[in-house]
Amino acid sequence: MFLARIDGSGMRRLTDDAHRDRAPMFAYDGKSVVFYSNRDGNWTGWTMRTDGSGLRNLPTVADGVVYPIPSPIDDRVVFSGSNGKHVYAMRLNGNSKPELLPATWVKEAMLMPTAWSPDARKIAGPIAAQSGRFVGVGVYDLVTRTMTPLCDDQTAAVRWLPDGRRLVYFAADEAELVTLDTVTKERRVVPVQLPGASAAEVIALGRDGRTIYYGAVRAQSDIWFAETR
Numbered sequence: 538m539f540l541a542r543i544d545g546s547g548m549r550r551l552t553d554d555a556h557r558d559r560a561p562m563f564a565y566d567g568k569s570v571v572f573y574s575n576r577d578g579n580w581t582g583w584t585m586r587t588d589g590s591g592l593r594n595l596p597t598v599a600d601g602v603v604y605p606i607p608s609p610i611d612d613r614v615v616f617s618g619s620n621g622k623h624v625y626a627m628r629l630n631g632n633s634k635p636e637l638l639p640a641t642w643v644k645e646a647m648l649m650p651t652a653w654s655p656d657a658r659k660i661a662g663p664i665a666a667q668s669g670r671f672v673g674v675g676v677y678d679l680v681t682r683t684m685t686p687l688c689d690d691q692t693a694a695v696r697w698l699p700d701g702r703r704l705v706y707f708a709a710d711e712a713e714l715v716t717l718d719t720v721t722k723e724r725r726v727v728p729v730q731l732p733g734a735s736a737a738e739v740i741a742l743g744r745d746g747r748t749i750y751y752g753a754v755r756a757q758s759d760i761w762f763a764e765t766r
Contacts, residue, residue, distance in 0.1 A: 651694040699746040707735040
């Protein structure tokens with residue numbers, strides 16, 4: 538896991554081990570990151586400071602932790618269970634225990650949160666069928682504890698725009714950039730020629746919402762060494 542400036546300079550390694558550390562995101566204070574890893578034998582949530590110190594395991598649940606998403610304004614985190622059947626919320630600080638969020642399912646498909654709204658009242662993400670196939674996009678209201686399906690686009694991740702109303706994501710086999718109004722459900726394809734398709738959930742926005750960062754290539758493999766005899 539690495540940390541770098543926006544222009545790619547000053548890159549430095551935060552973790553250097555055999556474990557799989559995935560989906561790091563900055564906590565609201567910008568002084569630590571939250572991610573999930575198999576470093577204790579199961580998929581669980583972790584946090585560490587941006588200087589590489591303070592590695593700490595987060596409270597977990599029986600079905601594991603994947604994609605912990607930190608709130609933009611406080612120490613709350615939401616995450617999906619690794620079996621794809623539950624969504625939880627908890628706090629990073631104190632002795633908070635994960636809370637199961639109700640009503641995250643619709644027609645045998647579950648919301649998988651990937652972003653908080655700027656005011657931290659709602660979360661949004663793709664809706665996934667039990668097979669793992671993405672079948673739509675939805676929003677969950679953390680106040681009313683209700684989920685609203687918005688469209689049937691197949692996408693792996695969504696992000697909120699700074700207006701707190703629209704979402705942005707890649708669709709059409711990750712080659713099409715889309716904005717979606719969460720109130721009117723109006724879907725708009727952004728007229729931009731992408732240099733390459735997005736690599737699934739690898740997408741981030743600048744603070745002003747005017748710049749999108751995304752990965753076009755992702756590879757993961759073991760490294761082997763062979764010698765002749």
